[in-house]
Amino acid sequence: xxxxxxxxxxxxxxxxxxxxxxxxxxxxxxxxxxxxxxxxxxxxxxxxxxxxxxxxxxxxxxxxxxxxxxxxxxxxxxxxxxxxxxxxxxxxxxxxxxxxxxxxxxxxxxxxxxxxxxxxxxxxxxxxxxxxxxxxxxxxxxxxxxxxxxxxxxxxxxxxxx
Amino acid sequence: xxxxxxxxxxxxxxxxxxxxxxxxxxxxxxxxxxxxxxxxxxxxxxxxxxxxxxxxxxxxxxxxxxxxxxxxxxxxxxxxxxxxxxxxxxxxxxxxxxxxxxxxxxxxxxxxxxxxxxxxxxxxxxxxxxxxxxxxxxxxxxxxxxxxxxxxxxxxxxxxxxxxxxxxxxxxxxxxxxxxxxxxxxxxxxxxxxxxxxxxxxxxxxxxxxxxxxxxxxxxxxxxxxxxxxxxxxxxxxxxxxxxxxxxxxxxxxxxxxxxxxxxxxxxxxxxxxxxxxxxxxxxxxxxxxxxxxxxxxxxxxxxxxxxxxxxxxxxxxxxxxxxxxxxxxxxxxxxxxxxxxxxxxxxxxxxxxxxxxxxxxxxxxxxxxxxxxxxxxxxxxxxxxxxxxxxxxxxxxxxxxxxxxxxxxxxxxxxxxxxxxxxxxxxxxxxxxxxxxxxxxxxxxxxxxxxxxxxxxxxxxxxxxxxxxxxxxxxxxxxxxxxxxxxxxxxxxxxxxxxx
Numbered sequence: 117x118x119x120x121x122x123x124x125x126x127x128x129x130x131x132x133x134x135x136x137x138x139x140x141x142x143x144x145x146x147x148x149x150x151x152x153x154x155x156x157x158x159x160x161x162x163x164x165x166x167x168x169x170x171x172x173x174x175x176x177x178x179x180x181x182x183x184x185x186x187x188x189x190x191x192x193x194x195x196x197x198x199x200x201x202x203x204x205x206x207x208x209x210x211x212x213x214x215x216x217x218x219x220x221x222x223x224x225x226x227x228x229x230x231x232x233x234x235x236x237x238x239x240x241x242x243x244x245x246x247x248x249x250x251x252x253x254x255x256x257x258x259x260x261x262x263x264x265x266x267x268x269x270x271x272x273x274x275x276x277x278x
Numbered sequence: 279x280x281x282x283x284x285x286x287x288x289x290x291x292x293x294x295x296x297x298x299x300x301x302x303x304x305x306x307x308x309x310x311x312x313x314x315x316x317x318x319x320x321x322x323x324x325x326x327x328x329x330x331x332x333x334x335x336x337x338x339x340x341x342x343x344x345x346x347x348x349x350x351x352x353x354x355x356x357x358x359x360x361x362x363x364x365x366x367x368x369x370x371x372x373x374x375x376x377x378x379x380x381x382x383x384x385x386x387x388x389x390x391x392x393x394x395x396x397x398x399x400x401x402x403x404x405x406x407x408x409x410x411x412x413x414x415x416x417x418x419x420x421x422x423x424x425x426x427x428x429x430x431x432x433x434x435x436x437x438x439x440x441x442x443x444x445x446x447x448x449x450x451x452x453x454x455x456x457x458x459x460x461x462x463x464x465x466x467x468x469x470x471x472x473x474x475x476x477x478x479x480x481x482x483x484x485x486x487x488x489x490x491x492x493x494x495x496x497x498x499x500x501x502x503x504x505x506x507x508x509x510x511x512x513x514x515x516x517x518x519x520x521x522x523x524x525x526x527x528x529x530x531x532x533x534x535x536x537x538x539x540x541x542x543x544x545x546x547x548x549x550x551x552x553x554x555x556x557x558x559x560x561x562x563x564x565x566x567x568x569x570x571x572x573x574x575x576x577x578x579x580x581x582x583x584x585x586x587x588x589x590x591x592x593x594x595x596x597x598x599x600x601x602x603x604x605x606x607x608x609x610x611x612x613x614x615x616x617x618x619x620x621x622x623x624x625x626x627x628x629x630x631x632x633x634x635x636x637x638x639x640x641x642x643x644x645x646x647x648x649x650x651x652x653x654x655x656x657x658x659x660x661x662x663x664x665x666x667x668x669x670x671x672x673x674x675x676x677x678x679x680x681x682x683x684x685x686x687x688x689x690x691x692x693x694x695x696x697x698x699x700x701x702x703x704x705x706x707x708x709x710x711x712x713x714x715x716x717x718x719x720x721x722x723x724x725x726x727x728x729x730x731x732x733x734x735x736x737x738x739x740x741x742x743x744x745x746x747x748x749x750x751x752x753x754x755x756x757x758x759x760x761x762x763x764x765x766x767x768x769x770x771x772x773x774x775x776x777x778x779x
Binding site for chain 2: 129131132165167168171172219223
C-alpha cells in the first residue's frame with residue numbers, strides 16, 4: 117500500500133445546516149488541490165459520520181486531520197491535538213475522532229499517527245437548512261489554515277500551530 | 279426474579295394518575311441513533327406504573343422533499359439519514375422508476391442495484407452485531423460498563439472485533455463500486471442505474487468474498503451459540519407476541535429488494551400474502567399519539583389496538599418459507615426449529631436472525647459477482663410519465679416505504695415515507711413495558727436495570743437518526759423526580775463512560 121502521508125477527513129451531513137461545514141471544506145479543497153498541490157501529498161475523505169471502518173483510512177499515514185462542526189468551539193475555529201480515548205461515542209452509530217484513534221490502536225496493535233482536530237463553530241443544524249453565513253465565513257479562514265498545515269507536513273510544524 | 283406484575287403490559291402505556299408518580303428519564307439512549315428517550319413512572323414502592331419510548335425530534339422529511347424535482351430524489355434522500363443513506367437511495371430509486379413508467383429494469387440495472395443493497399445490508403448488520411450488541415451478548419447485561427463496549431470487545435475477542443471492522447469495510451466497498459463514489463454517489467437513476475461494474479471492479483470484490491462468507495458463517499454461529507447458551511432467559515426477555523410483516527418472493531423465499539407484502543399472524547397463520555406494495559395505504563394506517571413524534575402504524579383491518587406488527591430481520595426470517603442461498607437456508611431451518619408450529623417471537627432472536635441475513639447477503643454478493651449481467655451495458659429504460667410512484671424495499675431494519683406524487687413540472691407535490699423503525703414503534707414500546715414490568719417491581723433501582731431497558735430497544739436496531747453529530751452533545755443522563763418535579767436523584771454517564779451521581 118502506497119498512500120498519501122496525510123489524510124484529511126471532514127464529516128457531517130451536507131443537508132443539515134452547519135453540519136455541512138466539514139464536507140463542504142473537503143469539497144472546496146478537492147476543487148482547488150488539483151491545480152495547486154500535488155495530489156499525492158494528502159488524501160481527502162468525507163462521510164456523514166465517523167465509523168469503525170474508518171480505522172482502515174488511518175493506516176500508513178504520517179499525520180491525521182479531522183474536521184467537524186462544533187457547538188462549543190470559539191470562532192473562527194479551534195485546532196487541537198487528539199489523544200486516543202474511549203468516550204461516550206463508542207455507544208453510538210457515530211464515533212468521535214478520539215475513539216476512532218483508540219479503536220485503531222487496539223485493532224492494529226500500533227500507535228496511530230499524530231492526529232489533530234479542527235473544530236469549526238456551527239449554529240444551525242435543522243434538515244434542509246443551508247450553511248449559515250457565520251459558518252461560511254469560518255470555513256474560509258479554516259481553509260487558509262489547512263493550506264498552512266499542508267505546506268509544512270511535519271509534526272513539529274503542526275504542533276507549533278496549537 | 280420475576281414476581282407478579284402490578285398491572286398488565288397494556289395498562290403501562292398510560293398511568294391512571296401520572297401526576298402522583300416519580301419519573302425516570304433515560305436520555306439519550308445509547309447505541310440507538312437519533313433523539314429518543316425512555317420515561318418510567320414509578321410509585322412510592324418503586325413499582326412501574328407507566329413506561330414509554332418517546333421520539334423527541336420531529337424530522338420533517340416530507341417538507342424537505344416537497345417541491346424538489348423527482349430526478350433529484352435518489353441523491354436528496356440519502357441525506358435524510360447518515361446511517362442508512364443507501365436504503366433511502368434505493369427505495370426512492372424504485373419509486374421514480376414508476377414515475378418514469380418503468381415496471382421492470384434491465385437485468386444489468388436490477389443486479390447492480392441488488393449488489394449495492396446487499397452490500398448495505400451486510401455492512402449495517404455487521405456494525406450492529408459486532409459493535410453495538412455483541413458486547414451486551416458476550417459479557418452480559420449486568421457486566422461492568424467499562425467492558426460492555428467495542429473496546430472491551432476488542433480486548434477480549436480481538437479477532438472478532440477486527441472481523442467486524444473488515445466486514446463493514448467490505449460492505450462499504452461494494453457500495454463505492456456500485457455508486458462510483460464512496461459517499462454521495464449515484465447508483466439508481468430514473469429507470470435504471472448510472473453505471474455497471476467493469477471487470478477490474480468485479481475482480482477487486484471477488485478477491486475477498488470467500489473470506490467474507492467464512493466470517494459470516496462464524497458470526498451466525500456465534501449469534502446462535504449466544505442465544506442457545508441462555509435459551510430460557512433469552513426467549514423470555516422483552517418477549518412480545520406480534521404479527522410480522524415483510525416482503526417475500528412469490529414462492530415464499532426471503533426477498534430483500536423486491537416482492538409482495540406478506541403478513542403472518544402472531545399464531546403463525548398467514549394473514550396476507552403477495553400484496554402489491556403499491557397498495558400499502560389500503561392495508562396500513564398510522565396512529566398519532568400526543569407523547570411521541572413517531573407515528574404508530576397498524577394493519578387497517580385489525581385496528582390500532584390489535585393491528586400492530588414487527589418488521590426487520592426477525593419478521594423476515596419468520597415470514598419466509600425458504601432462503602435461496604444454501605448456508606443461510608441451513609441457518610434459517612435451525613432458527614425456525616425453535617418454534618416449528620408458530621413464530622419465533624423472542625425479541626433477542628433479532629440478533630440471530632440478523633446474522634442469518636448477513637450470511638445470505640454475502641452469498642448473494644458472491645452469486646452476483648459471478649453473473650456476467652453485472653458487466654452489461656444496457657443500463658436504462660424509459661416509459662410514459664406517471665403522477666405517482668411508490669418504492670418499497672427491505673432495509674436493514676425492516677420495510678421501507680417511499681411514496682411520491684409529482685406535478686406537471688415534475689416537482690414533488692406530496693411525499694409520504696414510512697421508515698423501518700416507525701413500523702416497530704409500538705413493538706419497541708411493548709418490549710420496554712415488558713422489561714420494566716419484570717424489573718421495576720419494588721427493588722432498588724440500579725444502572726443494570728436501566729441497561730436492560732436499553733438492551734430491549736437495541737435488539738430492534740432502531741435508527742432515529744437525525745445524522746447530526748456535532749461535538750458537544752450531552753452523554754446519558756438519568757433523573758429521578760418526585761411527583762412535584764423535584765429531582766431527588768441524578769445518574770450521569772460522562773464522556774469517559776463513567777457513571778456519577
